Amino acid sequence: MNPQLINTTETVDFAFWYITIICLVMLGAITVAMIYFCIRYHRSRAPRPTSDAHGSLFLELTWTLTPTLIVMSMFWYGWSGYMGLRNVPEGAYEITAKARMWGWTFVYPSGKTASKMVVPVGKPVKVTIVAEDVLHGLFIPAFRVKKDAIPGRETQLWFSAREAGSYDLFCTEYCGLGHSSMISTVEAIPEEEFATWLTQKVEKASLPGQEVIEKYGCLGCHSVDGTKRTGPTFKGLWGREQAVKRGGQELNLMVDSDYLRRSILRSNAEIVKGYPAVMPVFEGRITEDELNHLMTYLEKLR
Ligand SMILES: [Cu+2]
Numbered sequence: 611m612n613p614q615l616i617n618t619t620e621t622v623d624f625a626f627w628y629i630t631i632i633c634l635v636m637l638g639a640i641t642v643a644m645i646y647f648c649i650r651y652h653r654s655r656a657p658r659p660t661s662d663a664h665g666s667l668f669l670e671l672t673w674t675l676t677p678t679l680i681v682m683s684m685f686w687y688g689w690s691g692y693m694g695l696r697n698v699p700e701g702a703y704e705i706t707a708k709a710r711m712w713g714w715t716f717v718y719p720s721g722k723t724a725s726k727m728v729v730p731v732g733k734p735v736k737v738t739i740v741a742e743d744v745l746h747g748l749f750i751p752a753f754r755v756k757k758d759a760i761p762g763r764e765t766q767l768w769f770s771a772r773e774a775g776s777y778d779l780f781c782t783e784y785c786g787l788g789h790s791s792m793i794s795t796v797e798a799i800p801e802e803e804f805a806t807w808l809t810q811k812v813e814k815a816s817l818p819g820q821e822v823i824e825k826y827g828c829l830g831c832h833s834v835d836g837t838k839r840t841g842p843t844f845k846g847l848w849g850r851e852q853a854v855k856r857g858g859q860e861l862n863l864m865v866d867s868d869y870l871r872r873s874i875l876r877s878n879a880e881i882v883k884g885y886p887a888v889m890p891v892f893e894g895r896i897t898e899d900e901l902n903h904l905m906t907y908l909e910k911l912r
Contacts, residue, residue: 618753619753619769619772701734705717705735707738725827726794732770733770739757739764745759751780753769754769755767774800779793779794779795780792788840818903823907834911840888848870849912
Protein backbone atom coordinates (compact mmCIF):
# COMPACT_ATOMS: atom_id res chain seq x y z
CA MET A 611 0.00 0.00 0.00
CA ASN A 612 1.37 3.38 -0.87
CA PRO A 613 0.09 6.16 1.38
CA GLN A 614 1.14 8.72 -1.20
CA LEU A 615 -1.53 7.39 -3.55
CA ILE A 616 -4.54 8.50 -1.58
CA ASN A 617 -4.84 11.35 0.76
CA THR A 618 -8.09 12.54 2.32
CA THR A 619 -7.25 16.20 1.71
CA GLU A 620 -6.71 15.67 -2.01
CA THR A 621 -9.71 13.44 -2.66
CA VAL A 622 -12.10 15.81 -0.89
CA ASP A 623 -10.57 18.88 -2.52
CA PHE A 624 -10.75 17.30 -5.95
CA ALA A 625 -14.48 16.46 -5.63
CA PHE A 626 -15.16 19.91 -4.18
CA TRP A 627 -13.39 21.82 -6.96
CA TYR A 628 -14.68 19.53 -9.69
CA ILE A 629 -18.30 20.20 -8.69
CA THR A 630 -17.72 23.89 -7.97
CA ILE A 631 -15.99 24.60 -11.29
CA ILE A 632 -18.67 22.76 -13.32
CA CYS A 633 -21.35 24.73 -11.46
CA LEU A 634 -19.57 28.03 -12.15
CA VAL A 635 -19.14 27.22 -15.85
CA MET A 636 -22.84 26.26 -16.12
CA LEU A 637 -23.90 29.37 -14.25
CA GLY A 638 -21.81 31.55 -16.56
CA ALA A 639 -22.99 29.85 -19.77
CA ILE A 640 -26.67 29.87 -18.81
CA THR A 641 -26.57 33.51 -17.67
CA VAL A 642 -24.84 34.67 -20.86
CA ALA A 643 -27.32 32.71 -23.08
CA MET A 644 -30.27 34.08 -21.11
CA ILE A 645 -29.16 37.69 -21.45
CA TYR A 646 -28.37 37.21 -25.15
CA PHE A 647 -31.82 35.70 -25.85
CA CYS A 648 -33.57 38.45 -23.88
CA ILE A 649 -31.96 41.09 -26.07
CA ARG A 650 -31.94 39.24 -29.39
CA TYR A 651 -35.56 38.08 -29.19
CA HIS A 652 -37.03 41.10 -27.48
CA ARG A 653 -40.50 41.98 -28.92
CA SER A 654 -39.09 45.17 -30.48
CA ARG A 655 -36.54 43.15 -32.51
CA ALA A 656 -38.48 39.95 -33.18
CA PRO A 657 -42.23 40.63 -33.15
CA ARG A 658 -42.94 37.32 -34.91
CA PRO A 659 -41.49 33.79 -34.23
CA THR A 660 -38.21 33.44 -36.18
CA SER A 661 -38.44 29.65 -36.43
CA ASP A 662 -41.18 27.04 -36.51
CA ALA A 663 -39.07 23.99 -35.53
CA HIS A 664 -41.26 21.15 -34.21
CA GLY A 665 -38.53 18.95 -32.74
CA SER A 666 -35.00 17.72 -33.12
CA LEU A 667 -33.93 14.30 -31.91
CA PHE A 668 -30.32 15.39 -32.00
CA LEU A 669 -30.93 18.40 -29.74
CA GLU A 670 -33.15 16.41 -27.37
CA LEU A 671 -30.48 13.74 -26.95
CA THR A 672 -27.70 16.31 -26.53
CA TRP A 673 -29.37 18.28 -23.77
CA THR A 674 -30.51 15.15 -22.00
CA LEU A 675 -27.34 13.07 -22.20
CA THR A 676 -24.78 15.82 -21.62
CA PRO A 677 -26.14 16.94 -18.23
CA THR A 678 -26.72 13.30 -17.25
CA LEU A 679 -23.09 12.45 -17.93
CA ILE A 680 -21.86 15.56 -16.12
CA VAL A 681 -24.01 14.82 -13.06
CA MET A 682 -22.97 11.15 -13.07
CA SER A 683 -19.30 12.17 -13.16
CA MET A 684 -19.90 14.43 -10.13
CA PHE A 685 -21.52 11.49 -8.38
CA TRP A 686 -18.59 9.25 -9.29
CA TYR A 687 -15.94 11.56 -7.83
CA GLY A 688 -18.10 12.19 -4.75
CA TRP A 689 -18.73 8.48 -4.26
CA SER A 690 -15.15 7.32 -4.78
CA GLY A 691 -13.94 10.13 -2.53
CA TYR A 692 -16.41 9.07 0.14
CA MET A 693 -15.31 5.45 -0.12
CA GLY A 694 -11.71 6.64 0.17
CA LEU A 695 -12.61 8.31 3.46
CA ARG A 696 -14.48 5.21 4.68
CA ASN A 697 -11.95 2.53 3.78
CA VAL A 698 -9.01 2.72 6.13
CA PRO A 699 -5.76 1.72 4.38
CA GLU A 700 -4.20 -1.47 5.67
CA GLY A 701 -1.42 -1.04 8.16
CA ALA A 702 -2.72 2.31 9.41
CA TYR A 703 -1.42 3.39 12.79
CA GLU A 704 -4.22 3.20 15.38
CA ILE A 705 -5.06 5.86 17.91
CA THR A 706 -8.14 6.18 20.12
CA ALA A 707 -9.60 9.65 20.64
CA LYS A 708 -11.65 10.04 23.80
CA ALA A 709 -13.96 13.03 23.94
CA ARG A 710 -15.32 14.44 27.15
CA MET A 711 -16.64 17.77 28.39
CA TRP A 712 -14.44 19.64 27.44
CA GLY A 713 -11.28 18.10 26.21
CA TRP A 714 -9.66 15.35 24.19
CA THR A 715 -7.45 12.49 25.29
CA PHE A 716 -5.56 10.51 22.68
CA VAL A 717 -4.67 6.96 23.67
CA TYR A 718 -1.87 5.06 21.93
CA PRO A 719 -1.56 1.26 21.57
CA SER A 720 1.18 1.28 24.22
CA GLY A 721 -1.24 2.87 26.69
CA LYS A 722 0.41 6.26 26.46
CA THR A 723 -2.00 9.17 26.59
CA ALA A 724 -1.65 12.72 25.34
CA SER A 725 -3.79 15.83 25.07
CA LYS A 726 -2.48 16.53 21.55
CA MET A 727 -2.73 14.01 18.74
CA VAL A 728 0.87 13.24 17.80
CA VAL A 729 1.14 11.33 14.50
CA PRO A 730 3.93 10.14 12.21
CA VAL A 731 4.27 12.02 8.91
CA GLY A 732 3.40 10.13 5.75
CA LYS A 733 1.70 7.23 7.53
CA PRO A 734 -2.05 6.67 7.47
CA VAL A 735 -3.53 7.05 10.95
CA LYS A 736 -6.80 5.43 11.94
CA VAL A 737 -8.60 7.21 14.74
CA THR A 738 -11.27 5.40 16.74
CA ILE A 739 -13.52 7.96 18.39
CA VAL A 740 -15.38 7.42 21.64
CA ALA A 741 -17.47 9.79 23.74
CA GLU A 742 -17.30 9.54 27.51
CA ASP A 743 -20.32 11.70 28.23
CA VAL A 744 -22.30 13.52 25.54
CA LEU A 745 -22.20 13.95 21.79
CA HIS A 746 -19.01 15.54 20.44
CA GLY A 747 -17.49 15.81 16.98
CA LEU A 748 -13.88 15.37 15.89
CA PHE A 749 -12.91 17.73 13.11
CA ILE A 750 -9.46 18.21 11.57
CA PRO A 751 -9.98 20.76 8.77
CA ALA A 752 -6.51 20.37 7.25
CA PHE A 753 -7.22 16.71 6.47
CA ARG A 754 -10.89 17.33 5.56
CA VAL A 755 -12.09 14.74 8.05
CA LYS A 756 -14.93 15.04 10.55
CA LYS A 757 -16.77 12.41 12.54
CA ASP A 758 -19.09 12.54 15.54
CA ALA A 759 -18.20 11.02 18.88
CA ILE A 760 -21.36 9.23 19.96
CA PRO A 761 -21.90 7.87 23.48
CA GLY A 762 -22.15 4.08 23.38
CA ARG A 763 -20.80 3.75 19.87
CA GLU A 764 -17.36 3.72 18.26
CA THR A 765 -16.81 5.78 15.14
CA GLN A 766 -13.74 5.98 12.96
CA LEU A 767 -11.86 8.17 10.57
CA TRP A 768 -8.45 8.12 8.99
CA PHE A 769 -6.03 10.57 7.44
CA SER A 770 -2.40 10.86 6.58
CA ALA A 771 -0.29 13.97 7.14
CA ARG A 772 1.93 14.58 4.16
CA GLU A 773 3.96 17.31 5.81
CA ALA A 774 5.20 17.81 9.34
CA GLY A 775 3.40 20.53 11.21
CA SER A 776 0.75 21.50 13.70
CA TYR A 777 -2.87 21.21 12.54
CA ASP A 778 -6.00 22.47 14.32
CA LEU A 779 -8.43 19.99 15.84
CA PHE A 780 -11.91 21.04 16.94
CA CYS A 781 -15.07 19.68 18.54
CA THR A 782 -17.94 20.33 16.13
CA GLU A 783 -20.99 19.26 18.08
CA TYR A 784 -22.25 21.75 20.63
CA CYS A 785 -21.55 19.90 23.88
CA GLY A 786 -22.16 22.54 26.51
CA LEU A 787 -20.69 25.74 27.83
CA GLY A 788 -17.03 24.82 27.36
CA HIS A 789 -17.56 23.59 23.78
CA SER A 790 -15.56 26.39 22.21
CA SER A 791 -12.54 25.59 24.34
CA MET A 792 -12.58 21.94 23.30
CA ILE A 793 -9.72 22.44 20.90
CA SER A 794 -6.42 20.66 20.42
CA THR A 795 -3.91 20.04 17.64
CA VAL A 796 -2.56 17.25 15.49
CA GLU A 797 1.22 17.32 15.70
CA ALA A 798 2.69 15.56 12.67
CA ILE A 799 6.32 14.66 13.27
CA PRO A 800 8.84 12.50 11.33
CA GLU A 801 8.56 8.77 11.98
CA GLU A 802 11.82 8.43 13.91
CA GLU A 803 10.87 11.33 16.16
CA PHE A 804 7.45 9.76 16.64
CA ALA A 805 9.03 6.46 17.72
CA THR A 806 11.10 8.30 20.33
CA TRP A 807 8.09 10.29 21.47
CA LEU A 808 6.15 7.05 22.00
CA THR A 809 8.81 5.72 24.34
CA GLN A 810 8.96 8.92 26.39
CA LYS A 811 7.00 8.17 29.50
CA VAL A 812 5.38 11.47 30.29
CA GLU A 813 4.64 14.40 28.05
CA LYS A 814 7.13 16.88 29.51
CA ALA A 815 5.18 16.98 32.80
CA SER A 816 7.59 17.74 35.59
CA LEU A 817 4.93 17.16 38.23
CA PRO A 818 2.53 14.20 38.41
CA GLY A 819 -0.29 16.68 39.14
CA GLN A 820 0.28 18.25 35.74
CA GLU A 821 -0.27 14.83 34.17
CA VAL A 822 -3.60 14.49 35.99
CA ILE A 823 -4.68 17.90 34.73
CA GLU A 824 -3.83 16.87 31.18
CA LYS A 825 -5.53 13.52 31.50
CA TYR A 826 -8.84 15.00 32.61
CA GLY A 827 -8.64 18.03 30.36
CA CYS A 828 -9.02 20.49 33.26
CA LEU A 829 -7.36 23.25 31.25
CA GLY A 830 -10.31 23.31 28.88
CA CYS A 831 -12.10 25.40 31.50
CA HIS A 832 -9.50 26.44 34.09
CA SER A 833 -6.35 28.43 33.44
CA VAL A 834 -3.14 28.39 35.46
CA ASP A 835 -2.18 31.98 34.64
CA GLY A 836 -5.12 33.89 36.11
CA THR A 837 -7.19 34.06 32.91
CA LYS A 838 -10.92 33.71 33.49
CA ARG A 839 -12.41 30.87 31.47
CA THR A 840 -15.58 28.80 31.86
CA GLY A 841 -14.36 28.06 35.38
CA PRO A 842 -12.18 29.99 37.84
CA THR A 843 -8.41 30.01 37.39
CA PHE A 844 -6.16 27.72 39.43
CA LYS A 845 -3.69 30.52 40.02
CA GLY A 846 -3.80 31.79 43.57
CA LEU A 847 -6.79 29.61 44.33
CA TRP A 848 -5.30 27.73 47.25
CA GLY A 849 -5.64 29.48 50.59
CA ARG A 850 -8.00 32.25 49.56
CA GLU A 851 -11.51 33.05 50.72
CA GLN A 852 -14.02 32.01 48.11
CA ALA A 853 -17.63 33.14 47.83
CA VAL A 854 -19.71 30.12 46.86
CA LYS A 855 -23.35 29.15 46.56
CA ARG A 856 -24.50 26.05 48.36
CA GLY A 857 -28.11 25.10 47.80
CA GLY A 858 -29.22 28.68 47.15
CA GLN A 859 -27.25 30.01 50.12
CA GLU A 860 -24.23 32.22 49.72
CA LEU A 861 -21.23 31.68 51.95
CA ASN A 862 -17.49 32.27 52.14
CA LEU A 863 -15.23 29.27 52.33
CA MET A 864 -11.50 28.85 52.73
CA VAL A 865 -9.98 27.08 49.73
CA ASP A 866 -8.04 24.13 51.11
CA SER A 867 -7.60 20.47 50.33
CA ASP A 868 -11.07 19.58 51.71
CA TYR A 869 -12.80 22.29 49.73
CA LEU A 870 -11.01 21.35 46.50
CA ARG A 871 -11.74 17.65 46.91
CA ARG A 872 -15.43 18.44 47.32
CA SER A 873 -15.34 20.74 44.29
CA ILE A 874 -13.85 18.01 42.14
CA LEU A 875 -15.71 14.94 43.38
CA ARG A 876 -19.13 16.56 43.85
CA SER A 877 -18.68 19.57 41.66
CA ASN A 878 -22.31 20.66 41.80
CA ALA A 879 -22.61 20.90 45.59
CA GLU A 880 -20.86 24.26 45.91
CA ILE A 881 -20.62 26.65 43.00
CA VAL A 882 -18.16 29.53 42.89
CA LYS A 883 -20.04 32.84 42.71
CA GLY A 884 -20.16 34.25 39.20
CA TYR A 885 -19.64 30.92 37.44
CA PRO A 886 -22.15 28.48 35.92
CA ALA A 887 -22.75 25.05 37.44
CA VAL A 888 -21.40 23.05 34.50
CA MET A 889 -18.45 21.05 35.77
CA PRO A 890 -18.88 17.29 35.49
CA VAL A 891 -18.79 15.20 38.66
CA PHE A 892 -15.49 13.33 39.10
CA GLU A 893 -16.53 10.98 41.88
CA GLY A 894 -15.73 7.45 40.75
CA ARG A 895 -13.68 8.69 37.81
CA ILE A 896 -10.57 10.04 39.46
CA THR A 897 -8.40 7.90 41.74
CA GLU A 898 -7.26 8.84 45.24
CA ASP A 899 -3.65 8.92 44.02
CA GLU A 900 -4.52 11.30 41.23
CA LEU A 901 -6.40 13.55 43.64
CA ASN A 902 -3.39 13.72 45.92
CA HIS A 903 -1.09 14.65 43.04
CA LEU A 904 -3.57 17.27 41.98
CA MET A 905 -3.66 18.78 45.47
CA THR A 906 0.14 19.04 45.57
CA TYR A 907 0.08 20.73 42.18
CA LEU A 908 -2.67 23.21 43.07
CA GLU A 909 -0.97 24.10 46.34
CA LYS A 910 2.16 25.02 44.38
CA LEU A 911 0.11 27.42 42.24
CA ARG A 912 -0.99 29.54 45.17
CU1 LIG B 1 -17.43 18.59 22.47
